[in-house]
Amino acid sequence: MALLTNSLLVLRAQQLGPRRTHAPSTSYLYHSHPCGATSSVSLRLCHGNRKVKTQASNADNQAVKVEEKNEEEEEEFQVLTAMKSGFNDIVIVDTPKSRMLLLDSSHNVHSIVYKDQKWTAFYWDEFASLPAIVPKGPIAILGVGGGTAAHLMLDLWPSLQLEGWEIDQILIDKAREYLGLSDLEKHTQAGGVLNVHIGDALSPSVNIPGGYAGIVIDLFSDGKVLPQLQEVTTWLELKIQLKPYGRLMVNCGGIDEPSDVRDGTAHPKNISTDDSWLPNSTIQALSKAFPGQVSWKKMPQTFGENYLALTGPLPELNSWSAAVTGPLTDSVKQWRPCEPFS
Numbered sequence: 001m002a003l004l005t006n007s008l009l010v011l012r013a014q015q016l017g018p019r020r021t022h023a024p025s026t027s028y029l030y031h032s033h034p035c036g037a038t039s040s041v042s043l044r045l046c047h048g049n050r051k052v053k054t055q056a057s058n059a060d061n062q063a064v065k066v067e068e069k070n071e072e073e074e075e076e077f078q079v080l081t082a083m084k085s086g087f088n089d090i091v092i093v094d095t096p097k098s099r100m101l102l103l104d105s106s107h108n109v110h111s112i113v114y115k116d117q118k119w120t121a122f123y124w125d126e127f128a129s130l131p132a133i134v135p136k137g138p139i140a141i142l143g144v145g146g147g148t149a150a151h152l153m154l155d156l157w158p159s160l161q162l163e164g165w166e167i168d169q170i171l172i173d174k175a176r177e178y179l180g181l182s183d184l185e186k187h188t189q190a191g192g193v194l195n196v197h198i199g200d201a202l203s204p205s206v207n208i209p210g211g212y213a214g215i216v217i218d219l220f221s222d223g224k225v226l227p228q229l230q231e232v233t234t235w236l237e238l239k240i241q242l243k244p245y246g247r248l249m250v251n252c253g254g255i256d257e258p259s260d261v262r263d264g265t266a267h268p269k270n271i272s273t274d275d276s277w278l279p280n281s282t283i284q285a286l287s288k289a290f291p292g293q294v295s296w297k298k299m300p301q302t303f304g305e306n307y308l309a310l311t312g313p314l315p316e317l318n319s320w321s322a323a324v325t326g327p328l329t330d331s332v333k334q335w336r337p338c339e340p341f342s
Contacts (some may be wrong), residue, residue: 077095087167133322159188164194248311293311317333
């Protein structure tokens with residue numbers, strides 16, 4: 001999750017605040033040793049021909065200048081908060097167009113909220129297509145982060161009951177303060193709401209009577225898919241939390257081979273052939289837990305190249321397309337079944 005998913009975001013800070021690690025995405029931010037009470041921050045974003053540099057004297061009020069490689073346009077950024085919790089390095093950045101939540105030691109972007117548009121053009125958009133193909137009932141989001149998926153889902157489906165799980169209380173507090181998460185915790189006119197729970201998203205406490213109509217799984221730590229998601233037993237335990245005809249939709253990161261992946265995101269050389277999902281250990285485990293009942297898609301290079309998985313029979317794609325809006329009308333048609341493998 002970054003300004004752009006294939007972006008390289010580099011932060012050098014003298015006292016950005018304490019440091020540590022947590023969940024997913026696709027742009028990378030690095031910072032150096034902390035020292036002193038004030039900060040001199042240099043932030044650089046590389047994406048195509050674009051480079052961003054920032055300098056600031058205070059960690060809570062940092063002006064950022066953007067230099068275009070082939071343009072003279074300047075843009076201002078601000079770091080709203082930078083701190084360490086027991087689980088994460090947390091940085092929230094404000095730009096003229098968006099706010100972003102950066103986490104873990106590489107500061108991948110885990111959430112983005114745009115100020116003047118709904119769609120993110122990243123995998124979060126895909127999660128908003130899930131309600132169209134599941135029965136009525138609550139939907140869980142395991143790894144709610146700053147609430148990007150929840151924002152989109154309640155915008156498109158305002159009567160949804162969402163149950164969001166996140167391990168980091170401080171992260172949630174900051175998302176409420178800076179990313180509008182608290183707005184989602186108020187009932188919509190149609191009765192929809194996000195209920196936020198603090199705890200281990202893979203613990204038995206996630207279970208609810210009657211089960212979930214759908215479960216969105218977006219669980220990363222230190223820029224990588226949680227290792228538990230590469231174990232068949234994890235998916236069998238999640239399977240029993242579903243209502244009849246319920247489904248899982250999963251961010252599976254990239255290919256697991258070191259030469260093909262960095263921080264959970266596949267490199268451009270991984271092309272979307274019918275079996276290009278095979279090296280992805282998360283989809284492998286899912287396919288064993290849901291034999292013949294897993295579909296997959298790979299986000300385009302410009303959208304991050306993450307692999308996504310969906311359980312249950314492959315939906316009728318034209319009907320699914322007709323039930324959603326915006327870019328989802330085309331993107332849902334890109335799902336394909338995982339061919340059986342042994």
